Amino acid sequence: MKRPLTHCALGLLTALLIAVSVGRFCVGRYAVATRAMQPSLRPGERIVVDKLHRHYAIPRSAIVLFRSPHDGRTLLLGRSVGLPGDTLSVTPSGYLIRDRLYPYPVDSPDVYRVPRDLRLSLLTLLCFLDIPVRHLTDDTAHFRLRLTPSEADCVRQTLPLMLLPAPRPDPSAPHARFILPAARCPQRIDGVSLRLCREALLREARGHATIRSGRLFIDGQPATTYTFREDYYWILSDNAAVAIDSRHLGPIPRSAIVGMVVGR
Incomplete structure (x- = not known):
């Protein structure tokens, strides 16, 4: 009689371990905490997040759960409106991606x-x-x-890690273009890249990069290109009035994405 009981206990333990592993590494349930994705998602709703999908290509306009790259803890929701390699135009009214305009944050400039x-x-x-x-x-x-x-x-x-509004261009200046960094692809570094990718550059270079007088230096030498190790996404929330997204944080690295929202 002991052997069947032992087998039963082992079976239950195995099932428990599988359930824990699935919940930790494959899918997870989270509660929506803010109004950032209204009307698509409302505070208090429960969502199902596919954690495996972040290891593959994240489709355009997918709703994703990600961690703020500034502190690595705060969970945020948004849509992947810009993918690695996409061209983003910085205009006086907002960011233009694939002929769609995404306005700047509603906060006043100060x-x-x-x-x-x-x-x-x-x-x-x-x-x-x-x-x-x-x-x-x-x-x-x-x-x-x-x-x-x-x-x-x-x-x-x-306090260089303060969360500041994204810089706004001079309305009389021509539109500046910026390509979202793709892993292992050399990225041209200019004034726009430095403004939008400043924190990403400093994080990836880990002490080797400095920014002085609007220029990037790697190990003390001026650099006009940089090859990022990660793919980066432009993630925006539906409710810009209360959201914290790429308009404030800049491009979001793939490693900061927890997963894709696949259901409620």
């Missing part, structure tokens, strides 16, 4: 969003720099405040 875990560091720095705290408000994962351009530059020098 409103900045900062991760909540940097709140104490930022307030201490503002006090040290004698910068007044204006219109400090909180949302789900960030807080907002107003800074003048010169104040923002001072803060950015000390």
Whole structure:
């Protein structure tokens, strides 16, 4: 009688291990925490995320769950509107991808969003720099405040990982073009690339890259190209009024994508 019981216990243990592995590595269920994807997804809804799909080609316009590349923890939702190798045009009104215009964030130019875990560091720095705290408000994962351009530059020098609005071009300037980095493909580095990929460059180069006077230096030598190790996506949320997405974070690396939303 002991052998059948042993086999039964082993079978149950195996089934449990398979279930845990599937939940951890294959699919997962998550609760929608913000209004970023309204009306497609509403706060409180449960979604099913396919974690295996991120290892393959992510289709255009798929809804994906990803981690903020700034802190590696905050979970965000958005659509993969730009794929590796796509050309993104920076226009006075927004980003143009495949003839579709995606407007800039609705925040006014002097409103900045900062991760909540940097709140104490930022307030201490503002006090040290004698910068007044204006219109400090909180949302789900960030807080907002107003800074003048010169104040923002001072803060950015000390806290480079602050979450700042994407730079906006001069309306009179011609449209600038930017190609989303594809893994192992040399990327031309110019002013637009440096603005949009600044944090990605510094993360990938890991201490070998510096940016001075609007130029990239690798191991102290000026560089006009860089070969990224990862594919990068332009991910935007449906509700731009409250979303944190590539308009704030820049291109999202494949490694930051948890998976693709496949159901509720």
